[in-house]
Amino acid sequence: MPSDTLWEIAKAEVEKRGSNGSESDGVEIGEKSVFFIGSKNGGKTTIILRCLDRDEPPKPTLALEYTYGRKAKGHNIPKDIAHFWELGGGTSLLDLISIPITSDTLRTFSIVLVLDLSKPNDLWPTMENLLQATKSHVNKVIMKLGKKNSKASSEMRQKIWSNMQKDHPVSCLELFLESLAPYVVKDNITDFRFLCMT
Secondary structure, three states: OOOOOHHHHHHHHHHHHHHHHOOOOOOOOOEEEEEEEEOOOOOHHHHHHHHOOOOOOOOOOOOEEEEEEEEOOOOOOOOEEEEEEEEOOOOOOHHHHHOOOOOOOHHHEEEEEEEEOOOHHHHHHHHHHHHHHHHHHHHHHHHHHHHHOHHHHHHHHHHHHHHOOOOOOOOOHHHHHHHHHHHHHHOOOOOOEEEEEO
């Protein structure tokens, strides 16, 4: 190795990272998709703007909005890319869930559920409708993937459930909301929002 120049060592390192970093499905390692769903005027856009370090007033989301952010990890290293999708209108536009959730994006996908605690009567129906529609569509995508490749489908289901902890709010949501109810009344925190990541 003493005869290798700095450039040869750097080139070998880049080639090594390139061969280890490429995935068979064409999705870059540093590329993730995040889908924000939840209550109308719940603060989804505000969260996205904070993630992107943008200092601008949030505007109401009309239907389905997309934006992205890039962040460099270091010099000459590929940037991390985050794809942000936001479903506006609460539960009125559930059909649009099928656009961001595809078999190509499912491997690097996260869902963020934002609920508005200032409207307790809408809390449960909003959450239930959004989660059921999302789960139904994810199951359709996995079934479609299973027709092409049953091994990939079973790996995807296993990955989804292994990522979700047993005490995760979605897996024990009813218990979580029951435990939350006394605090909403007792401490009068009705202006707060609830954020749940899956």
